[in-house]
Amino acid sequence: MHTKTILLVEDNPDDRELIRLALQQADIPCKVETVFDGAKLADYLFAVGEYCHRDARQMPDLILLDLKLPKLSGCKALQMLQRVRGRPNLPPVIVFTSSDDEQDIADAYSAGANSYIRKPVDFNEFIEKIRQVLLYWLDLNVPPPSRLRVAPSLFT
C-alpha cells in the first residue's frame, strides 16, 4: 500500500500543527500537503498558479477541509469545484470544523462533502475522531476507479 496523501485545507497554523500531532498519535502513516484557503485548494487540485509544477494527475487521497477560511470559505470552494466541467474525480472531502450549525452542515453536504466532523475540544477525542474517519476513508472505503470518468453532470 502506497503512502496516502492528505490535503489539509486549514488557515490556522496551530490547528495545522495539532492535526499533524493527531495524525502521529493516531499512528496513521501519511503524507500531509497543506493549503491555506479555499482559493488555493482549487489551484492545488488543478495544478495552477503556485502549484503549476505539480503533477495534476496526482490527486490526494483525501481532503480535510476547514469551513471558516479566508478569501473563499470551505463550502464556496467545494461548490466551485463541483462546477468545473471535465474535472477529475475528487477525492473524498471530510469537513473538519468547529461549527455544529445545522445550516453549515446542510451547506457542506449539498456542496459535495462526504463527511462532516466537528472538532472536539478534548484532544484525546480529537485524535480518536481523526483516527476513525481516516481509517474509514483511506482504508475501509473503496473509491471509484480512477480510469473511469463519470460525467460531471451526473454529480451535480
Add this chain to the structure above:
Amino acid sequence: MDDQLVKVLLIEDNPIDARLIRVLLTDTPGVRFEVEGADRLSIAIESLSQRDKAVDVIILDLSLPDSQGIATFQAIDTLGTAIPIVVLTGLDDSQLSVQAMRQGAQDYLVKGQVDSHLLARSLQYSIERKRLESALRGSEERYRDLFENAHDMIQSVTPEGRFVYVNRAWRTTLGFSEDEIAGLSIFDIIHPNCRDYCQQMFGRVLDGEELHNVETVFVARDGRCIDVEGNANCRFDKGKPLTTRAIFRDVTKRKQAEQRIRQLNADLERRVEERTMQLAASNRELEAFSYSVCHDLRAPLRRIDGFSSAVLDNYGEMLDEQGKHFLHRMRTGVQHMGLLIDAMLNLSRMTAIELRKESVDLSELARAILADCLARDSGREVEVKIAEGLVVEGDPELLQSAMENLLWNAWKFTEHKPHTRIEFGATQADGETPFFVRDNGAGFNMTFVDELFGPFQRLHGQEEFEGIGIGLATVQRIIHRHRGRVWAEGAVDEGATFYFTLP
C-alpha cells in the same frame, strides 16, 4: 243637603240689567248664587285684586262707562285670574261676542234673551268648562315641559319628510330656528354619506317597521357633523302613515371616544409590531453571536487542550508528577469550558429553531429514555412507573430533549439510593392536566426552587452529582416555547417532582 254655593261677580253698569240678573239668579234649584256687583271696570279690577274674595264666575257687560267693547274683556282676562268669564252683550253685538269667545270667554249671553234656567246653566257650564280647560292645560304643559326639556332630540316628520315638530334639544343641537325648520326636509339635515341609508330606513318606518338603535350622522346648521343614534316609528291612521316620530341621542362624544380607542389600539399594534421586529432583530444578532461563540471560543480552547496534551505526551518525562498533575488540571478545566459552551449553544438553539407541531407520545418517549438509562447502568435496582397514552401536540425533537433532561435528572439524582423509584404521569389541577416526572432521589430545598431553572445553576456539588446545570434551563425553554408552564416541588433527600403543562 245644602245647595251648592256659587260666587258671582257681576260687572254691569246698567242697574236695571244688574237687577234683572240678580232676580234671575235667586230662583235656581240645587244651586245658590251669591252675587257681588261692580258698575265700573276699575271697581271690578279692584275687587278681583283682593285675594281673599273668592269668585267662581264673572258676568261681564262689555260696555262700561270706563271701558268699551273687546278691550273690557281683555282688561279682565289679562288679570290672569283663571276665573271663567261669561260675556253680556246687546242684541246687535254678536260679532263682538264671537270675538270674546275666541279670546277665551266661556260663553255669551244676549241681554233680554236670558231666562233663569239658561243663565244658571251657562254659569255652571262655564265654571266646569274652565276647570277642565285648566286641568287639560296643566297636563299639556307637563308633557310639553318633558318634551321640550328632554336631552334627546325628538322629531316628528311627515311621510313627505317635512318636520311637524321638533323639541328644544333638537333645535339647540342642530342650530336651526323654528322658521328654518319649517322649510327643511329631514334629508337636508342628514349627512350626504348617510342619505341613501336613511332613505331606506325612512321607507321601512313608513312600511310599519319599528327601528331601534339606528345610527346616522346629522349635519348642523353650521356644518358640524353630529353622530346620532335612536329609534323611529310611524303613526298610522286606517293603514295610512300619518307622521313618523323619532328620538335621537347625540353620540358624537361616544363616537369620538370609540375612534380614539381604535386609534390607540392601532398605535399599540403598530408599536408591538415594531418591538417584535426589534426583538426579532436582536434575536438574530444573538444567534449570530452564539455562532461566533461556537466557532471562535471553541477553537482556542481546543488548541490549549491539544498543546497541553502534546506537552504531556512528548515531554512527560521531563515533568515531575506535580507538573503533570497541573497540566491534567488545565485540560480538565478547558474541557469543562468546552462542555459549557456547547450546552449554552444547545440552549440557544432550543429557542431559535422553528417549532413543529406533531403528535408526540410522551409515555413512549419516557419508556425509551429510561430503557436506555437502564441499559447503560444495569446494576441499579429501579422501579419505573409510566402512565400510558399521554399523547400531546408539540415539537417531537424539543419534547424529546425536555423529557430526556427531566428523566436523566431523575436517574442521576437517585443514584445514591438503594432503591430507585421514577414515575412519569399526569395529574389534575385547576382545570389543567400537568404532566410530572417524580423521583425519590436527593430532592432539593424548596427555598432554592427559583434557582432551579436558571442556566448553569446547580444545587449540588460536582463531587455529589456530575453536571453543568443546563438541563432544567433547557426544559424550561422548551416548555415555554410550547406556551406551557414548568415548576417543581421537592424536599431534601425525599425526592423531587417536576411538573409541566403543554396547552
